[in-house]
Amino acid sequence: MSNMDLALKDMMVIEGAIGAAVVDYSSGMALGMLSSTKSLDLQVAAAGNTEVVRAKLRTIEQLGLNEEIEDMLITLSSQYHVIRPMTGRKSKGLFLYLALDRNRANLAMARHRLRGIEEDLDV
Template identity: 75%
Template sequence: MANIDSGLKEMMEIEGAIGAAVVDYGSGMALGTLSSTNSFDLNVAAAGNTEVVRAKMRTIEQLNLNEGVEDILITLSSQYHVIRPLASRKGQGLFLYLAMDRTRANLALARHRLKSIEEELEV
């Protein structure tokens, strides 16, 4: 089992990773962050992406879909941002956030790695 710090380190080992966070979308606060650059404010990203997660959860509820969100992908011109809400009961209300450089990232592999990191994460 991995704690938040080791989970963040594993996320940053994903090819192309430039920033990683574990975020509480109830409060919008990051429980932990790790970045390879100072030009990327992960606390701002955590708060902003909290709104994305809340909006999606609300929409699923309003549509009466009995579905869980596996991940949310935001594609920018030079980056991928992947949001993965934690499915476990212990991780309820949290999400993994990974920002990656598009030129170096393998999106399918990154999604697969995030899933395994989520399964190992002990919150």
């Protein structure tokens, strides 16, 4: 089993997880994905969230901020969507995407676990 497969499985055992993906934001393509529901199209989510990441990175650059994004949170009425750009030398240009059921998820714990998964993942 690959390192990415293990990372995706680790993401899916986070309480409330309904979908997980590792996405290349230069192409918008998911390199790997897992879901527990048919109602979440991870291909569409990967492409759409690529635009979110690109826009935020562009804005940070235009503002002249010397900052890195830790994660981005999108809250919906029934879900949380967490986007975590990867910072490793070999994984630059990728982000982790985690969709959570808002009623079952502990957002602080999910963010903490996602940070650990990102640190351990070598793509």
